[in-house]
Amino acid sequence: MMFDSFGYWVFFASCLVLYWMLRDRPAKVLLVVASYIFYGFWDARFVLLLLGSTAANYAFGRLIDSADGSLRKRWVTLAVAFNLALLGFFKYCDFFIGSFAALFGIAPDGLLLHVILPVGISFFTFEGIAYSVDIYRRQLRAVRSPLDFAVFISFFPHLIAGPIIRPHDFFPQLLHRAEPVDEDRRWGLREILKGLVKKVALADFFALIANAYFNGTPFDGAHVPASAGVFAFAMQIYFDFSGYTDIARGCARLLGYRFPVNFARPYLSADIADFWRRWHVSLSTWLRDYLYFPLGGNRHGSARTYANLMIVMGLGGLWHGASWNFLLWGLYQGLLLCVHRAWRTLVTRAGLTGVVDHRSLLPFWTTLTFLAVTVGWVPFRAADFASTARTLRALAGPFDWSFWAAHRALYLVPLACLGFCIVDRRQRLQDWLVERASNVSVATTAVACLVALELFAPLGSGIPFLYFKF
Structure with missing residues (x-):
């Protein structure tokens, strides 16, 4: 089911x-x-x-x-x-x-x-x-x-x-089994609807484009360029997995149980370390507590710390699946963490922390982190090393604007989501729906979500959740 x-x-x-x-x-x-x-x-x-x-x-x-x-x-x-x-x-x-x-x-x-x-x-x-x-x-x-x-x-x-x-x-x-109060019921229903919209209306749309590129088939009668295929998969895996988590947390809350946060807007991270504090939090903290710390963490010098990061992330990559591509993805993430750690050490020693961390540079660092993470999704999604290399070469080539111009939803939907996150950066709107909104407002929001699901992607599209195979 x-x-x-x-x-x-x-x-x-x-x-x-x-x-x-x-x-x-x-x-x-x-x-x-x-x-x-x-x-x-x-x-x-x-x-x-x-x-x-x-x-x-x-x-x-x-x-x-x-x-x-x-x-x-x-x-x-x-x-x-x-x-x-x-x-x-x-x-x-x-x-x-x-x-x-x-x-x-x-x-x-x-x-x-x-x-x-x-x-x-x-x-x-x-x-x-x-x-x-x-x-x-x-x-x-x-x-x-x-x-x-x-x-x-x-x-x-x-x-x-x-x-x-x-x-x-x-x-x-x-x-002690505590029956959910009205706030719990609202919270659970909000998370379920939010998760369904993420999965059915967003992830499944991006999945069609990503699958077309990585399977070598056309989308809407057109060739999918590497830039669109890789970007679409980056959107798919986030909306897919965070949507699943939202639904899981919502169902658990309605049954009286609380699950921890597993995603905290990871694509808005300003660096790769922050990304892994926000992405699949339950796995990253598990790897930290049961693998990174027992290996010595950062307690035995820089060389040992870098080695531990590479080991942990490499094994974390293999945890996702039996493929050398997953190992490559994990090692790439480990390398990014090592580079970031070395960079922060140099910045601190040079006394440039205030300059580098100035809020005016935040959009630049966030964009750079997103691009680095997105490139990393190539071996995660590609079938083998040959497909990975072919996609990376295509990404380094000329940018194909025609497909993006013909399918504006590919970038307008993420931009709309980004705009919502900026407007509701402290999630006050979501909290208002749970804590203070009238029943009419809550019901109207729920109906709007259900209508959006019916219009854009009815239930049972046949595209499975990505993490079900892990």
Whole structure:
């Protein structure tokens, strides 16, 4: 069931009504059952995988919590190894077999296992690792209730594509079920409608142009230039993934749970470090806390810091998919972070911080950061190195104005969104709709969103959410 399908909203509405009709424990049972039904719609065979992962991580948590000394370390090592092995087998097994076969000139056909990738495995394995490590660090006690732990792992709004929920954020919410007040209901509905507009009306439009370019097919009877194709994908991936997150957070809030912010207007970042504080926040903070800091962070000199950044971002790239292109994308992001760190060091030593950070230069730095990030999306989207190189060469060539002139929505829509962000830079309009607007104003806004969806892109367009495959 896709978040932008009519079937999902029938499913969610049924869950919502039944959930608030039940008492605490039966309501949690309903959430787990509904989540497994939701997961089973993708591939019923992997319901057992989700159940096995949940049971194993619950057991590891109890074992780590009850142990001390070397035994405690042994259990957490086994817990992390279990989750990485699970992720490695289903996501990377065929990839590495094919890569080694190519390296030694062997035909891979007879070696590949043709393993099917379970949806959401990258997310629930990372949550399992975070749970075990937090218990090992004594930042969290093991959850005694198997039911509560099952809700944490399988809760359907974040099961397929995140955000990655941290145990210390979620488990306290299971202790006391607070029925949403009017502000919560407004907030949840606002996020759902905002997410649907982002996905259905915006991301799916840009997807048509991006797919046409990267698949080598015409769009509206015209050849798509590289500049338009790459820019369209930059818009698609933002509106697609942030739209999904908005819907997930809205659904969770209506069920009485709060998810953390996962996107904070990242394309308005003034530098690459700020971008990664705003983009896919749940993943970037996970990589920071469970990989970058354990590697030493920035505590062992510049050379070690740069190496850690490259390792973390390279692995973060591979987390997105079994492809050398994803590794290239991650290393590129790591290189940008290293260059930015070196640049800031030079600026500070030269005493030019006040000049470089002057507000008049903010549009320049924001534009430069956006261009650097957009170029980085090429290996993320391209099928292989050859396609990546071909696209980069095309971007370096003459600019094709004709396609942009014929399809003005390609740049007018982002400019309109930018204008809205500038006008509502502190998100006061959004907060007003939730906190102070009259019921008539809220209803009018909701109807306007639904009309926009019906006019520009009805539900069920058939274009899947990008992060469902990660």
